[in-house]
Amino acid sequence: MNGAGIERQETRRTGVLGLFGVAVVLACSAVIACAGGPALSDPRTMTFKPVEFTPPEPDRVVFDNGMVVYLLEDHELPLITVTATMKTGTWLDPADKVGLAALTGALMRTGGGGGLTPEQVDEELEYFAGDVSVSIGHESGSASLDVLKKDLKRGLRIFSGLLRTPAFDPARVEIAKLQAIEAIRRRQDNPGSVVGREFMKLLYGPDHPSARETSIASVTGITRDDLAAFHRNTIHPNGIILGVTGDFQKGEMLAALREVFGDWAKGPVPELKIADVPESQRATPAIRFVNKETSQTHLRVGHLTIRENDPDYVALAIANDILGGSSFRSRLFNDVRTKRGLAYSVGSRLMAGVHDQGVWLMRAETKLVSTQEVVSRFIANIERMRTEPVTDQELAEAKEAYVNSFVFSFSSPSAIVSRLVELENDGLPKDFLQQVREKVIALTKEDVLAAAKKHLHPDRLKIVAVGSGDMLPKVLSTFGEVKEIKLSPEG
Incomplete structure (x- = not known):
């Protein structure tokens, strides 16, 4: 069954259950009323006070190199998640190399780093069931590490290596470029995607950073040196905010983070500035x-x-x-x-x-x-x-x-x-x-x-x-x- 069919079936199922639930409540109300008990309110007329909720306050720490860290402990399970938000983005792509930022993010994960080959990174993560992702979107980059508490130091070593010193393995660069080109060749297949892209180009103009799209020529022209330069010029510790949640003690976590990120030198962080449409x-x-x-x-x-x-x-x-x-x-x-x-x-x-x-x-x-x-x-x-x-x-x-x-x-x-x-x-x-x-x-x-x-x-x-x-x-x-x-x- 296709997606629309599943959605229709789910809508019908939900609707039937909803009507059934209302019928049961009304029937029960009638029975109670007939029995001399207090009648239940019609659920369609019930009102509720707004939900009041005060979330817990994470700790915020700033390292000497400008890296910001938010920490919130959660000892329910022996798991730790570390995220990184980076001040970079596809808005920085050169006009003739649209796709550079996105490829940089993808290859920071798949191209090896921190002295490890791509295969060694994958084997290490598989061995202790860790998961790392890296990507660069329009206005920022993001990365995450999910790891068991006992494997935190091993996971942080890999995570920091990929962020700080990605290897951009040449073979993986060529594979990523071929994959991007194949996606370009197929992107006219889906009319929903076509109308969305063309609408954005009509709104912003085809050359605006918020609407321009990759081409086979722009991706083909991207080199490994371009990837390394984009990383070197835009990703620095003073442009990164870490978020850490899970089963840890604050002091121990800060020590572990300083060990892998503390000696990373500051650099010039690009100011996010996107031109308005006239x-x-x-x-x-x-x-x-x-x-x-x-x-x-x-x-x-x-x-x-x-x-x-x-x-x-x-x-x-x-x-x-x-x-x-x-x-x-x-x-x-x-x-x-x-x-x-x-x-x-x-x-x-x-x-x-x-x-x-x-x-x-x-x-x-x-x-x-x-x-x-x-x-x-x-x-x-x-x-x-x-x-x-x-x-x-x-x-x-x-x-x-x-x-x-x-x-x-x-x-x-x-x-x-x-x-x-x-x-x-x-x-x-x-x-x-x-x-x-x-x-x-x-x-x-x-x-x-x-x-x-x-x-x-x-x-x-x-x-x-x-x-x-x-x-x-x-x-x-x-x-x-x-x-x-x-x-x-x-x-």
Whole structure:
């Protein structure tokens, strides 16, 4: 059974169980009432106070070389996890070598290091059931070590060796490049991936660090010396935050970390600075389509938006939740799917960080003949969000969902440390999430309406559709001038 079939089956199963549970409760209420006992409340009318939760506070230590360490003990199991967040990223890729940072991260793990060959690293980790991963994403790099308490020193020796002195084994470099090239050759196969990539390029521009993509030429041109130079120029202890959780004693752990990282010299840390898209480009609507043989039209509709530290972020996030971010209770789901049956998958997303302009989008997969109506319903729902206050029930449900899910941001010691590391790396206060929670609680319908009116722009929409047939541009022309994106053959 494919993924969609499993999802439908799971939805049906969950729905049946939910209805069954409600029926049982109501039946029991009736029986108790008939028996003269107190009737149970209808679960649909029950209300609960917001979950109150104060997470434990990790220790924070700064080494002489600038490396920051967060530590939170957890003695439930004899396991230890060490994570490293590094101030590097694919935003630093040279224009002619896009893919350099990602390859550097992959080969820091697979290419050997710390005086060990790739085979020796794998054999050592396999021998004591340790696990190490390293990767470099858009705005930062990450690495992790999972190890039994008794094998901590062996694990740290390997972990620090891969971070400090990766070997970039030449044979492994060639293998990684071939794998990256093969992925490029296949990336036009999935229409969902195509529409996502082309949408980002339309938003930011194809040469912007947040939208540019690798090519066979860019990967082919990357050398082992390029990898070593990228590591040497961007990864230093004063640009790393470690997070340590598990079964350890603070003093012993700090001694072990200083032993493997303490003599690592400081270096110049790149300042994370991503250029804004010019206002003229942001404000200009655009409609594009990709002619690709597929059973459904894959749609992305949206525009660039605010950052996470904007004063209006909380109100806009709740507006998006009501519009399409909350799945089964959202307006888009109930309008486009439930009421009109135009799409099985529909919703909206607000993707906002601190260093780059945020993205707000609506998405759907629908039949070609329904494409025009779906886009029309998207626009109609934006206008409604901009002109009508949300209902008391919509606001209460959205606020309750966020406030009561807050505890899951701190569901384990590793989650607690991970959150604090992430906040410090982004330059946000450590109580940022608590501040967001309090703002959500205080939010009013007027706040949501003002944010929607200010930050949702139907006149700035970028529309990208991937679908088959000559009818697609005609269908989209209702909303403006349509241009075709011709995908370049890969390899």
